[in-house]
Amino acid sequence: MRRLGSASQLVAPVALLALVGLAGSFTSRSVQFQFRFALVMATIVIALYVFVRNSGVVSFGHVSFVAVGAFAAGLTTVPEALKLSLSPDLFPIIASAEVGNAMSLGLAAAVGGLFAFLVGVALMRLSGLAAGIATFAVLVITNNVLRNWEAIGPGARTLSLVPETTSFMQGTVGVIAVAILAFLYQRSRWGRVLRASSEDPYAAQGSGVNIYRQRLVAFTLSGALAGFAGGLFVHLLGSITTQQVYLDLAFLTLAMLVIGGVGSLWGAVVGALLVSGVNSLLLSAEDGIGLGFVDLDVPTGTRLVTLGAVMALIMLFRPTGITGGREIRLPGLR
Amino acid sequence: MDALQTIIDAIALGSVYALVAMGIGLVFGVMRLVNFAHGELITFGAYALVLTNHLPLVVGIVVCFATVIGLSLAMEVAYRPLRTSPPTTMLVTTFAVSFLLQAVALLAFGARGQNANVLEKLNTAVSIGDLRVRWVTLVSIAVGAVLLSGTALILRRTDIGLQMRAAAMDFRTAQLLGVRATTVIRFAFVLAGVLAACATVLLVVSRPLVTPGYGFQLVIPALVGVVVGGLDRLTSATLGGFAVGFAASVLGDVLPADGRVFLDTALFLLVIVVLLVRPGGLFTRSRAAWERV
Numbered sequence: 001m002r003r004l005g006s007a008s009q010l011v012a013p014v015a016l017l018a019l020v021g022l023a024g025s026f027t028s029r030s031v032q033f034q035f036r037f038a039l040v041m042a043t044i045v046i047a048l049y050v051f052v053r054n055s056g057v058v059s060f061g062h063v064s065f066v067a068v069g070a071f072a073a074g075l076t077t078v079p080e081a082l083k084l085s086l087s088p089d090l091f092p093i094i095a096s097a098e099v100g101n102a103m104s105l106g107l108a109a110a111v112g113g114l115f116a117f118l119v120g121v122a123l124m125r126l127s128g129l130a131a132g133i134a135t136f137a138v139l140v141i142t143n144n145v146l147r148n149w150e151a152i153g154p155g156a157r158t159l160s161l162v163p164e165t166t167s168f169m170q171g172t173v174g175v176i177a178v179a180i181l182a183f184l185y186q187r188s189r190w191g192r193v194l195r196a197s198s199e200d201p202y203a204a205q206g207s208g209v210n211i212y213r214q215r216l217v218a219f220t221l222s223g224a225l226a227g228f229a230g231g232l233f234v235h236l237l238g239s240i241t242t243q244q245v246y247l248d249l250a251f252l253t254l255a256m257l258v259i260g261g262v263g264s265l266w267g268a269v270v271g272a273l274l275v276s277g278v279n280s281l282l283l284s285a286e287d288g289i290g291l292g293f294v295d296l297d298v299p300t301g302t303r304l305v306t307l308g309a310v311m312a313l314i315m316l317f318r319p320t321g322i323t324g325g326r327e328i329r330l331p332g333l334r
Numbered sequence: 335m336d337a338l339q340t341i342i343d344a345i346a347l348g349s350v351y352a353l354v355a356m357g358i359g360l361v362f363g364v365m366r367l368v369n370f371a372h373g374e375l376i377t378f379g380a381y382a383l384v385l386t387n388h389l390p391l392v393v394g395i396v397v398c399f400a401t402v403i404g405l406s407l408a409m410e411v412a413y414r415p416l417r418t419s420p421p422t423t424m425l426v427t428t429f430a431v432s433f434l435l436q437a438v439a440l441l442a443f444g445a446r447g448q449n450a451n452v453l454e455k456l457n458t459a460v461s462i463g464d465l466r467v468r469w470v471t472l473v474s475i476a477v478g479a480v481l482l483s484g485t486a487l488i489l490r491r492t493d494i495g496l497q498m499r500a501a502a503m504d505f506r507t508a509q510l511l512g513v514r515a516t517t518v519i520r521f522a523f524v525l526a527g528v529l530a531a532c533a534t535v536l537l538v539v540s541r542p543l544v545t546p547g548y549g550f551q552l553v554i555p556a557l558v559g560v561v562v563g564g565l566d567r568l569t570s571a572t573l574g575g576f577a578v579g580f581a582a583s584v585l586g587d588v589l590p591a592d593g594r595v596f597l598d599t600a601l602f603l604l605v606i607v608v609l610l611v612r613p614g615g616l617f618t619r620s621r622a623a624w625e626r627v
Contacts, residue, residue: 058422060429122610129368130613132425133561136554137602144598251433258426301441308434315427316415 009327010183013269014176017042020273021172032168033236038276039171040232042269043178044249045256047225049268050182052257054191055215056198057127060250061119061135064142065223067245068115069108069230071146071153074162074240077104086157087150094152101165105174105231112227113220120219124212127201139250147242160239166232174232178225183265185221194218252279255311261321266328271321275307282306339465344583346471348576349478353533354556355575356485357526359568362560363502364522367416370428371409373553374435375402375527379534380544381443383450394452399531406527410520417515432550439546447543456539470539481532482572485525489568494521502568555582555601562608564615573617578605 017039024035048062075083076097083095099107123134147156166174185191194214197204201211234240252275260271282303314321358372379402386394412431416424456470489495494517500508501518509515537552538544556575563574578601585600608616 056422058425122606126609126613128421129425129565130561130609132422133558134606134609137558137605140554141599141602144596144602148595251429254426255430255433258430299441301437304437305434305441308430308437311430312412312427312434315423315430316412319419319423319427 009265010180012328013179013266016269016273017175017179018172021168021175025168034276034280036166036168036171036236037280038273039168039175040166040229040236041253041256041276042272043171043175043229043232044226044253045260045268045272046175046178046182046265047222047229048253048257049262049265050185050225051218051222053262053264053268054186054194054198054218056195057131057215058254059135060132060254061138061142062222062226063245063250063253064119064139065112065116065226066230066233066249067142067146067242069112069227070234070240070245071159071230072111072227073104073108073231074159074234075153076107077101077163077235078159078161082161083154086154086159089150090153091151101163101235104235105228108231108234109224109228112230113224115227116223117216117220120216120223124215124219139246143242143246153242156242158239158241159234162234162238162240164235164238166236171232171236174228178228179265179269181221181225182268185218186265190214190217252307255307259311259314259321261323261326263320264323264327266326267321267323270323274322278310279303279307339467340584340587342465342467342471342475343587344580346474346478347583348579349474350533350536351552351556351559351579351582352478352572352576353481353529353536354553355560355563355578356482356568356572357529357533358553358557358560358575359565359571360485360498360522360526360529361519362565362571363568364498364505364518365413365417366421366505367413367424368421368428368557368560368565369409369413369526370425370553370557371432371435372526372530372557373549373551374432374439375405375530376534376537376549376552377435377439377544377546378402378405378549379531380450380538380548381439381448383452383534383538384443384448384544387450387452391452395535398534399528402531402534403524403527406523406530407520410523436546436550443544443546445546447545449542450538450544451542452535453539468540470536474536477532477536481529485529488525494518498522555579558602558605562605562615563617566615567617570615570617574615577616 020035021039024032024039027035044062044066047065048059051057051059051062075094076099080095080098083090119138123131123138126134146153149155153159186195193204193209194217197209197211197214205211230245233245237244256271256275257268258271259275260269261267286299286303354372354376358369361367361369361372379398382398382401383394386397409431413428416427419427453470456473457468459466459468460472489499497508497513498518498521500511501513501515505515555578559575559578560571561574563572563577564570581604582597582601585597586594589597589600
């Protein structure tokens, strides 16, 4: 019964994600994009959640792994001629690489994980504020290098004509797979040990926990998931620039996690879906939409002000997020 | 001679960063809060200068100071619920406030830059021997030196300064001894506002194009400097800000032309290295243990 009870904590987020995937596929074409976007955002937020929740260290840098994943998946699915016309200095191995859709997603996860591992080896000794600043530095460096080094990507230009393969099927299956991995990790011995170390580092070290190694494991896993999410992201958009995977996305995903509640997988999923929904609504309201009885038409920029205000207010008055950081328990399955 | 020129420019930029860093450090001292939104004080101060462009300079500067100090005081009120929060909550909250204020600026003033032409005369150069130094460089260094030592004097020689230092050392004990929490915190925000307003006026002279991200771009390196220098003491935080400004300016001069686009990479790599070697701060005496800061 206890096993069943803990598994029930996974049922609710997965069911919600599946429901969103299913509901979205019955909507009109333009709305469909918003639904798939929400699913990809949820993937990124869960990846971020894996590290932040278990280690207790805030990371501003996870969008770096999304970025490398996105460019890895994008560059390996675009024809060679196009790549070379965008940036003639591309390394031959990148220019000639061409793989299928599934393979490109796997590659994105591998690149994201490897990059996170390398960054983690250096940074996981830091904690608190120093760690936050250092991960921020990683984000700045990644963006700066991707934007200017034309041997590894299109530089400041737009990488376009990426196959738009992130369908409802792929998006939903992808995000659910990531949610299950996140859940398995947090129930595993490693996940528990890392959470213990974030609650009381001295007691954990006294019990023989190597905090550095445990954080590195979480960071690498979380980086691989973020890379995978980046792959889904680029295959959703069909084109990408370095600025799309930089500060704004970092803020948006962090806001989603915090608004939902850092303390639970349920919070990460709810936050991502809810904020995506509000975001899409405001985005179309900026273009003007009719809601049947009223016409909603708000000035450009309202979206960002609303998001910022909601996030600031939630942080100030309900810092554990709207779910209170608790996993949901289905009634009857205690 | 070239080297001297590089150093003078670097000291000037370092001084401005030191002003920003000291503001962040003052607030951190009494509240253990790192204010990401410190940059927006500068952004809104700069917009105040834009809006008062057609008015006499004195009016513009007064409005700029009033805006920045007013906004700083508003932040103090907004951050009150955070006083007992864990550091991560504080960090993310101020990040959200920063984002909110940038969005407000975007809504109010648009994404396109607006020009604030104040004190343009300071951009003319003066020759000292073989050196050609802009007036603003000299003024920055002078203003930086005066303000930094002025703040140090306030902290050392006045009652409120003593209370602030006590609060920074041990807030609870200071409170028990009769230090009023709100008074010292509010005073820290006022001082931070004054320093930010001065930094704004100096910055706008050499970079008159004001955008919603104006202050954010600046506060990131300054914030990094504060952490790199060491948050525990105001002096080390200020020195850290100075060091990052200095390093950015020198790197900008030293890097070859085609490598200059990687300035950020070089600067932030340097920061990571420093954080790894001395996680407690570059200018602190002790190597901090695991869970400090």
